[in-house]
Amino acid sequence: MAPPTNISSIFQYLRLTKNHSIILTSFVLLFSLLTLLNLPLTSNFFKSTPTSTSNTNSSAYFFSNTSTTIAPQSIITSFSNNSAAKQSILIASPPTRSLSKNNSSLVITSPLPRILPKKNGSTLVRKMNNSCDIFDGKWVFDDFDPFYTSGSCPYVDSTFNCFNNGRSDLGYLRYRWQPYGCDIPRFDGEIMMKMLRGKRLVFVGDSLNRNMWQSLICLLKMFKTSVMKHESAHSFHFKDFNCSIIYIGAPFLVQRWQLPALEGAKTPRETLRLDTIEDHISKYHDADFLIFNTGHWWNHNKAKNGENFFQEGDVVHRKMDVGEAYTKALNTWAKWVDKYVNTNITQVFFLGFSAIHFRGGQWNSGGSCHGETEPITDEKYLKPYPWMMRSLESIISKMKTPVMYLNITKMTDYRKDAHPSIYRKFKKKKHKERTQDCSHWCLPGIPDSWNQLMYTSLLSS
Known part of the structure; x- marks a missing residue:
C-alpha cells in the first residue's frame, strides 16, 4: 500500500491495518491538537484551508x-x-x-x-x-505612481490643488510611508468600497479633516465602477454602494456662540461654549464611521488670546489659558461620544495633530515654506511632540468608547516639502507674496497616506 499523504488517506490506512489502538490514539491526538488551535472539527476545514500553492493568500490581524x-x-x-x-x-x-x-x-x-x-x-x-x-516610521522613495494623478480630481479645493496652481516639482509625490518593522497595504478602492457598502462615513473637524475628506473622495473616484453623486458642497453619495461620505466643519468640536453686543459696540460678542458640543455634530451620532479632529484653531489668534472668549454655562471667562480651554473642550467631546455614540453601530476615529512648517514667522506674520523639495530625513530635526496630543491621549485613554487614534504627528513633521506654500488660490493678488500655506497639504499628497492608514485599520474590523 502507498504511504498516506493527507488526513483522509491516513485514516484509511489505519482502518485497513485493523489496529484499533493506533486509530484511537491518533484520533485523540488530532482532537487535542484541533481543540488547542481552536479550529473547526469538520471535513470542510480540510477542504477550505489554502495550501502553500494556493493562488489566494490570506492573513488576519487586529x-x-x-x-x-x-x-x-x-x-x-x-x-x-x-x-x-x-x-x-x-x-x-x-x-x-x-x-x-x-x-x-x-x-x-x-x-x-x-x-x-x-x-x-x-x-x-x-x-x-x-x-x-x-x-x-519614515518616508522612503518609491517608484509607485500616486494614487491619482495631479490635477485629475475635480473635487479638490483650489487651495489644495497645487498642480493647477502652478507647482511643477512633483517629487514630493514619490515617497510612501514605511513603518519600522512592518509593511502596510496599499489603498485598494474596491475593497474600501465593499467595507463602506450601505454606510455613512463622516469627517468632523477643521480644514485638515477637510483635506483628508477630499483625499478619500478622490481615492474612491479612481475606483471606476462606482457612480458618485455630488449631493452638496460637503456630501458625496456613491450610488452603486449606497455609501455617503460627508464633511462637517467644526474646528473646535464645541459650539461657537454669540452674545448680545456690549453697550456702545455694534457687533455681537463671539464666544466658545466649552461645555456644549457643536450643534451640527449631534445629527450624525449614529453614522457608521466618525472621524474627528481639532487642533489648528487652538492658538492665541483664533482663540482671541483667551480673553472674554471661553464660556461655560452663563459665565464668560475674562481670561483663560488656551491649553486649559482645549482640554475642557476635549472632555466635552469625550463625554458626548460616551453618552450618545452606540459602539454597536459606530466606529470612532480621531485624527491627530498635523505638523506645520512655517519659517521666519507664522501664517499671518510672514512665515514661509516655499522652496522645500525634500522631506526631513533625520529624526533629530523633528519638533518636540505637541502638548495637545498628550492631552488628547490622556482623555482618550479614560473613555469607555473605543477610539482609533490616527497619530499622524510624526509622519507629517517630516514633510516640510508637501505644503501648498505659494501654490494656492488667493482672493486678492496682493496677498500672494505675503501669505503662504504651510499648514494644509497638496492633493494628491500626504492626506492620501492618512486614508491609507485608516484603510489599514478598517481591514481589521
Whole structure:
C-alpha cells in the first residue's frame, strides 16, 4: 500500500491495518491538537484551508489603542480577477493590550500583511511576524505612481490643488510611508468600497479633516465602477454602494456662540461654549464611521488670546489659558461620544495633530515654506511632540468608547516639502507674496497616506 499523504488517506490506512489502538490514539491526538488551535472539527476545514500553492493568500490581524482592544476577531480578504477564487479566513485572535513607546499610537499586535497589486490582477500578501506601531516610521522613495494623478480630481479645493496652481516639482509625490518593522497595504478602492457598502462615513473637524475628506473622495473616484453623486458642497453619495461620505466643519468640536453686543459696540460678542458640543455634530451620532479632529484653531489668534472668549454655562471667562480651554473642550467631546455614540453601530476615529512648517514667522506674520523639495530625513530635526496630543491621549485613554487614534504627528513633521506654500488660490493678488500655506497639504499628497492608514485599520474590523 502507498504511504498516506493527507488526513483522509491516513485514516484509511489505519482502518485497513485493523489496529484499533493506533486509530484511537491518533484520533485523540488530532482532537487535542484541533481543540488547542481552536479550529473547526469538520471535513470542510480540510477542504477550505489554502495550501502553500494556493493562488489566494490570506492573513488576519487586529489592532489595539490607548483605550481598548479593537476587533478581537479579524478578517482580511485577498481578491483575484476570478470571482470564484475569492475567499477569506476568519481567525479568532485573543484580545491583547499593546501600546507604543510613547503610549499614543495604534499598534498592530499580530502579523501584518502588505497587499500589493500583481500584473495578473491578483494580490500578493507578504507577512511580517513582528508587531509594530504603524505610525512610527519614515518616508522612503518609491517608484509607485500616486494614487491619482495631479490635477485629475475635480473635487479638490483650489487651495489644495497645487498642480493647477502652478507647482511643477512633483517629487514630493514619490515617497510612501514605511513603518519600522512592518509593511502596510496599499489603498485598494474596491475593497474600501465593499467595507463602506450601505454606510455613512463622516469627517468632523477643521480644514485638515477637510483635506483628508477630499483625499478619500478622490481615492474612491479612481475606483471606476462606482457612480458618485455630488449631493452638496460637503456630501458625496456613491450610488452603486449606497455609501455617503460627508464633511462637517467644526474646528473646535464645541459650539461657537454669540452674545448680545456690549453697550456702545455694534457687533455681537463671539464666544466658545466649552461645555456644549457643536450643534451640527449631534445629527450624525449614529453614522457608521466618525472621524474627528481639532487642533489648528487652538492658538492665541483664533482663540482671541483667551480673553472674554471661553464660556461655560452663563459665565464668560475674562481670561483663560488656551491649553486649559482645549482640554475642557476635549472632555466635552469625550463625554458626548460616551453618552450618545452606540459602539454597536459606530466606529470612532480621531485624527491627530498635523505638523506645520512655517519659517521666519507664522501664517499671518510672514512665515514661509516655499522652496522645500525634500522631506526631513533625520529624526533629530523633528519638533518636540505637541502638548495637545498628550492631552488628547490622556482623555482618550479614560473613555469607555473605543477610539482609533490616527497619530499622524510624526509622519507629517517630516514633510516640510508637501505644503501648498505659494501654490494656492488667493482672493486678492496682493496677498500672494505675503501669505503662504504651510499648514494644509497638496492633493494628491500626504492626506492620501492618512486614508491609507485608516484603510489599514478598517481591514481589521
